[in-house]
Amino acid sequence: KQEVTQIPAALSVPEGENLVLNCSFTDSAIYNLQWFRQDPGKGLTSLLLIQSSQREQTSGRLNASLDKSSGRSTLYIAASQPGDSATYLCAVIGINTGNQFYFGTGTSLTVIP
Amino acid sequence: GAVVSQHPSWVICKSGTSVKIECRSLDFQATTMFWYRQFPKQSLMLMATSNEGSKATYEQGVEKDKFLINHASLTLSTLTVTSAHPEDSSFYICSASSGALEAFFGQGTRLTVV
Numbered sequence A: 001k002q003e004v005t006q007i008p009a010a011l012s013v014p015e016g017e018n019l020v021l022n023c024s025f026t027d028s029a030i031y032n033l034q035w036f037r038q039d040p041g042k043g044l045t046s047l048l049l050i051q052s053s054q055r056e057q058t059s060g061r062l063n064a065s066l067d068k069s070s071g072r073s074t075l076y077i078a079a080s081q082p083g084d085s086a087t088y089l090c091a092v093i094g095i096n097t098g099n100q101f102y103f104g105t106g107t108s109l110t111v112i113p
Numbered sequence B: 001g002a003v004v005s006q007h008p009s010w011v012i013c014k015s016g017t018s019v020k021i022e023c024r025s026l027d028f029q030a031t032t033m034f035w036y037r038q039f040p041k042q043s044l045m046l047m048a049t050s051n052e053g054s055k056a057t058y059e060q061g062v063e064k065d066k067f068l069i070n071h072a073s074l075t076l077s078t079l080t081v082t083s084a085h086p087e088d089s090s091f092y093i094c095s096a097s098s099g100a101l102e103a104f105f106g107q108g109t110r111l112t113v114v
Helices: none
Strands: A004-007 A010-014 A019-025 A030-038 A044-051 A056-059 A062-067 A072-077 A086-094 A101-103 A107-112 B004-007 B010-013 B019-025 B032-038 B045-051 B067-073 B076-081 B090-097 B109-113
Touching: A004 A086, A010 A019, A019 A030, A019 A086, A019 A107, A030 A062, A030 A072, A044 A056, A044 A062, A044 A072, A072 A086, A101 B045, B004 B090, B010 B019, B019 B032, B019 B090, B019 B109, B032 B067, B032 B076, B045 B067, B076 B090
Parallel strands: A010 A107, B010 B109
Antiparallel strands: A004 A019, A019 A072, A030 A044, A030 A086, A056 A062, A062 A072, A086 A101, A086 A107, B004 B019, B019 B076, B032 B045, B032 B090, B067 B076, B090 B109
16 A cells, blocks of 8 residues: 655745755556645645656745655755745655555645844 | 536534535546545545445445445546544545546545534
8 A cells, every 4th residue: 555754744944045845655567646725724826737747847936846666755845935834745656556545644834034 | 627516615514424525527527536534744645545336345445334435437436424423623635536547536525523
């Protein structure tokens, strides 16, 4: 069974810093990997989707990379802002598991003004 | 992206009553819908997968008689929490897929059982 782990579980940084969130998965047979943002008590906001044939995706200050063979992805946030404070979740869709997402444990990010 | 609407966004109910949560795909036909549960400060855990017109497949440890899932049409799936108890209080999120390798999520429902 696919297991997705995120490190660190929590992160606190001063405003303006660049930061990296890590995601690892045990089964490399995936179709996609997706990064989400979740604000307290809210649903999921999709940030970036990386297909298995891709190495990275960029959107504004966000850059996500994927190394499928090693089972790793990173989300890079440049010039962090207080509004970036949220929980970040990564999720993968496995080749043999239909369209079911396997979610990571999440990283709670706090950006201090 | 496609839009998935989940209703209600929050509900408070008395212990022993049943609560129904709706998940609708507004601009596409969802052949598969997923229901997740999230306890405070934890990640999303898949409860069940439903395909239109067939019975839902429940994950291990999820009581199918307690969490009734109906996926009668290509745009609507419902989750009914029967005889709710305080320990069922949680955040429930649905996602819908048209068969492509991407799913879209509803806004979530905060259930509080008192």
